[in-house]
Amino acid sequence: MRLSTRGRYGIKAMFDLALHGGDTPLPLKAIAERQEISEAYLEQLIASLRKAGLVKSVRGAQGGYLLACPPSEITVGSIIRTLEGSLAPVECVAEGEEFAGCEKSNFCVTRGIWEKIKDSIDSVIDSITLQDMLDDYEKLNMQDNMYYI
Template structure:
């Protein structure tokens, strides 16, 4: 499985909403501009996220999107599954010998475990906790 721009940009939308959780709706135009992304593409990604209940749209002049749940209740795995489909790293392992099957199953489960245990809150806090973030080193 390869995470495409759908998964990566969808995670970007969700992270922006998590950073601003409880502060009101954020327009996709703002997210697109701050991250140098296509607003039209983000609109396409917002639909499945909204249909899955991961984001909620607010209409009106001051509208945009919000998270309907606390960022600690939404995992990276939730987002990736909505936008990319099931997390399967190696397809057709039924034809592999048992040792290889076991390896691919363990690798897939490890990836699922990381995605499912990593919440939006974790990702936002990681940005705040990284002491090297924002520093420029010159050699």
């Protein structure tokens, strides 16, 4: 039940954009270096984030990436779901699956469990925004002046 690197790197990259980004685009290279992610790999991930409308890109020299919305409007859930798909513990409770894979019946005893797990994960990750992370970061930094990431 671990998240893959896609989701983890995605969160790191988006947080980096929220922290270091502004009006001018942030080149992929800078994000990749700060977050210690391979540039070519991060490029694939950020392409998904762009297609999902979470970041905007500026092509050409001096180009790069920008958050598509203010940090307070981007949830951790939208980032993770974009890069990992539904966070359902089993196929049959993922979005748009509609009992897929339950060939023997259209309902089962265990399905209720998986639904509860999925709902609780969703409610946690949809309630956290990049702004919340920035606030946490500020608080941590204030305590002892160390650079946390």
